[in-house]
Amino acid sequence: MKSSNFFLAFIFLFSVIVMAQTEKDEVKTTIEWEFNAQYRHFYDAPQFDNQLKDYPSIGIQPTYSFGWENGYQNFIASAYFSIDRDENRRYWDLREFYYQKAQNNWELSVGFKKVFWGVTESNHLVDIINQTDALKSFDGEEKLGQPMVQFSWFSSDWGSLDLFYLPYHRKRGFAGEKGRFRFSTVLEADAIGYESDKEEWHPDFAARWKHYIGVLDIGLSYFSGNGREPYFEFDDRGNIKAFYPLIDQLGLDFQITAGAVLFKFESIFRKAEQQEFFAMDAGLEYTFSNVNNNGLDIGVLVEYLYDERDDWALSGLQNDVFYGSRVAFNDTQDTSILGGGIYDLDTQTHLFTVEASRRLANGLVCSIEGRIFSGVSDQELFLLFFKQDSYFSFTLSKYF
Amino acid sequence: MINKYLNKMKKIILTLLLTFPILATAQTAEEKGLEIVSKAIEADRGFGSSSVDLKMVLKNKNGQLSERTLSNKTLELDEDGDKSMIVFTSPKDIKGTSTLTFTHKQGADDQWLFLPSIKRTKRISSSNKSGPFVGSEFAYEDLSSVELEKNTYKFLKEEGDLLYVEQYPVDPKSGYKKRIAVYNQAKDYRLETIEFYDRKGALLKTLSYTEYNRYKDKFWRASKFEMVNHQSKKETLLFFNNYNFEINLKDEDFTEMALRRAAN
Numbered sequence: 001m002k003s004s005n006f007f008l009a010f011i012f013l014f015s016v017i018v019m020a021q022t023e024k025d026e027v028k029t030t031i032e033w034e035f036n037a038q039y040r041h042f043y044d045a046p047q048f049d050n051q052l053k054d055y056p057s058i059g060i061q062p063t064y065s066f067g068w069e070n071g072y073q074n075f076i077a078s079a080y081f082s083i084d085r086d087e088n089r090r091y092w093d094l095r096e097f098y099y100q101k102a103q104n105n106w107e108l109s110v111g112f113k114k115v116f117w118g119v120t121e122s123n124h125l126v127d128i129i130n131q132t133d134a135l136k137s138f139d140g141e142e143k144l145g146q147p148m149v150q151f152s153w154f155s156s157d158w159g160s161l162d163l164f165y166l167p168y169h170r171k172r173g174f175a176g177e178k179g180r181f182r183f184s185t186v187l188e189a190d191a192i193g194y195e196s197d198k199e200e201w202h203p204d205f206a207a208r209w210k211h212y213i214g215v216l217d218i219g220l221s222y223f224s225g226n227g228r229e230p231y232f233e234f235d236d237r238g239n240i241k242a243f244y245p246l247i248d249q250l251g252l253d254f255q256i257t258a259g260a261v262l263f264k265f266e267s268i269f270r271k272a273e274q275q276e277f278f279a280m281d282a283g284l285e286y287t288f289s290n291v292n293n294n295g296l297d298i299g300v301l302v303e304y305l306y307d308e309r310d311d312w313a314l315s316g317l318q319n320d321v322f323y324g325s326r327v328a329f330n331d332t333q334d335t336s337i338l339g340g341g342i343y344d345l346d347t348q349t350h351l352f353t354v355e356a357s358r359r360l361a362n363g364l365v366c367s368i369e370g371r372i373f374s375g376v377s378d379q380e381l382f383l384l385f386f387k388q389d390s391y392f393s394f395t396l397s398k399y400f
Numbered sequence: 401m402i403n404k405y406l407n408k409m410k411k412i413i414l415t416l417l418l419t420f421p422i423l424a425t426a427q428t429a430e431e432k433g434l435e436i437v438s439k440a441i442e443a444d445r446g447f448g449s450s451s452v453d454l455k456m457v458l459k460n461k462n463g464q465l466s467e468r469t470l471s472n473k474t475l476e477l478d479e480d481g482d483k484s485m486i487v488f489t490s491p492k493d494i495k496g497t498s499t500l501t502f503t504h505k506q507g508a509d510d511q512w513l514f515l516p517s518i519k520r521t522k523r524i525s526s527s528n529k530s531g532p533f534v535g536s537e538f539a540y541e542d543l544s545s546v547e548l549e550k551n552t553y554k555f556l557k558e559e560g561d562l563l564y565v566e567q568y569p570v571d572p573k574s575g576y577k578k579r580i581a582v583y584n585q586a587k588d589y590r591l592e593t594i595e596f597y598d599r600k601g602a603l604l605k606t607l608s609y610t611e612y613n614r615y616k617d618k619f620w621r622a623s624k625f626e627m628v629n630h631q632s633k634k635e636t637l638l639f640f641n642n643y644n645f646e647i648n649l650k651d652e653d654f655t656e657m658a659l660r661r662a663a664n
Contacts, residue, residue: 067664071662076664102657102658104652107657152657154652154655160656160657257524259527260528261525262524289525290528290532290575293530295531330534331535334494334534334535362490363492397493
């Protein structure tokens with residue numbers, strides 16, 4: 001099979017590089033393990049047959065880092081393993097597996113890596129390089145590893161320029177029959193095809209320019225190739241048909257850091273054969289620092305979300321307002337709480353979120369999360385399938 | 401007879417004016433304070449860049465201890481404040497979290513935070529000067545680089561080698577009404593202690609610099625900082641190890657690209 005040969009060649013090449021380097025240089029080696037034990041409880045009755053209410057799960061993520069030449073050369077490998085009652089949430093993913101060389105004002109990375117773009121909190125529009133790991137988290141915050149060749153160049157006058165060659169497209173995973181956050185018929189990752197006849201091997205390209213001028217941080221990006229988000233169509237019987245379209249996407253993001261206020265903006269223009277649209281996320285964050293001299297930081301966030309696709313926006317964020325508050329205690333246990341909601345101005349659908357975390361002992365963190373769907377309107381094309389999927393989760397994370 | 405007397409007076413006054421010029425050019429306490437702090441800043445100039453490992457021990461009023469470790473790289477700039485990069489190395493759940501700070505002589509600092517769990521770099525507000533740095537008794541303003549423009553000064557007194565200078569922060573967001581810094585004129589004006597007074601003028605904290613070492617025959621660096629909060633009864637100790645002045649860092653080592661690499 002093509003992909004396994006590619007993979008083996010990769011590993012061989014890296015081993016050679018690493019061994020050649022370690023013979024003559026001092027290598028700094030770090031090995032980290034993260035173990036998560038999570039319990040999710042969905043308190044509403046399931047919408048579809050075979051869905052469950054309780055999901056205990058385990059996640060394991062080992063990371064190996066090798067650094068030499070004082071950190072100017074690195075090799076990082078990290079994988080994520082997951083076990084759950086939902087059969088599609090039993091998987092493993094190569095999150096990172098890359099060699100990196102940095103010199104003067106440039107940097108080259110080859111392999112699986114994760115790259116984050118963007119400044120907003122409720123939706124990450126410009127962040128396109130990595131495929132979303134929708135199974136680990138339905139909010140789009142988690143990503144799958146992405147094979148790439150990345151070349152970055154920096155100038156203090158002009159900012160930085162990142163160029164990406166993305167040889168392979170990763171498919172998005174969806175919940176299985178027993179899982180929550182699924183459609184009425186189970187959507188298997190492999191069932192989603194491609195517009196391109198090269199399928200996942202279509203060579204994709206991306207570029208991003210980023211600069212900071214005083215209080216302004218600005219990024220301009222471009223992507224061409226297999227879209228990471230599947231394009232959905234419903235057939236006459238209401239069945240979902242999906243495929244990955246070929247897209248061209250322009251992204252603009254900026255942040256203005258004016259004292260205690262942060263103004264944030266992200267927007268994309270995506271063009272494909274089937275559709276072209278504009279979407280944006282604009283907002284601000286104001287932080288009350290060191291409240292009452294107790295070290296407490298209270299942040300207030302508000303964002304407006306717009307998607308020209310209207311009802312066809314996969315995220316349902318076509319004319320929505322996000323509001324939230326973030327409290328950081330700045331104590332020795334790094335206690336923090338985030339609470340908020342997203343309200344749809346057209347459909348009145350309301351999604352509440354609460355997240356809290358605290359360190360219990362060195363290397364042991366507990367976190368609580370709650371996502372509550374309130375009044376999901378019948379007009380919501382996609383969220384309608386999740387309307388019974390409000391949940392609370394408790395997670396214990398151990399770090400070695 | 402009166403003319404003779406007047407002429408004599410004129411001569412005496414003239415002589416007095418010529419032989420005691422010091423009276424006309426005496427240094428004010430403000431000028432002397434500024435001079436001492438300038439000398440202290442000058443004495444530390446020229447180190448180029450440095451790196452150091454830190455261990456932070458936090459002690460609450462019941463005597464309970466908690467620890468953090470971090471590393472700090474600094475790049476000295478002449479035309480503006482220093483650039484610095486901090487990487488947290490423990491506790492394990494925050495390992496790899498790092499900050500990049502460009503200090504400015506005037507106005508707010510530029511600051512970015514890297515979150516390793518999601519590989520995200522965020523530009524953050526640096527207006528929170530008075531808030532505690534990672535739950536310690538050190539406020540953010542206590543750790544940013546020393547710049548002459550950030551305070552007004554007044555020389556207080558001299559006790560042997562020690563020079564006491566009052567410092568009044570210029571920024572109204574500072575948590576302090578004033579600080580009293582003690583400089584050692586026999587040891588290149590290095591700092592020995594600083595007393596911090598809150599906005600009401602009450603004594604809040606005392607910082608002691610001990611276990612000094614001299615690097616490259618010029619730069620004094622204390623291996624131990626002890627910050628005691630007299631009001632909350634909490635303490636924070638900072639232990640500095642592995643000072644490296646040969647590291648030869650450049651501007652390219654203080655970029656968002658480098659921030660992510662440092663987290664490895």
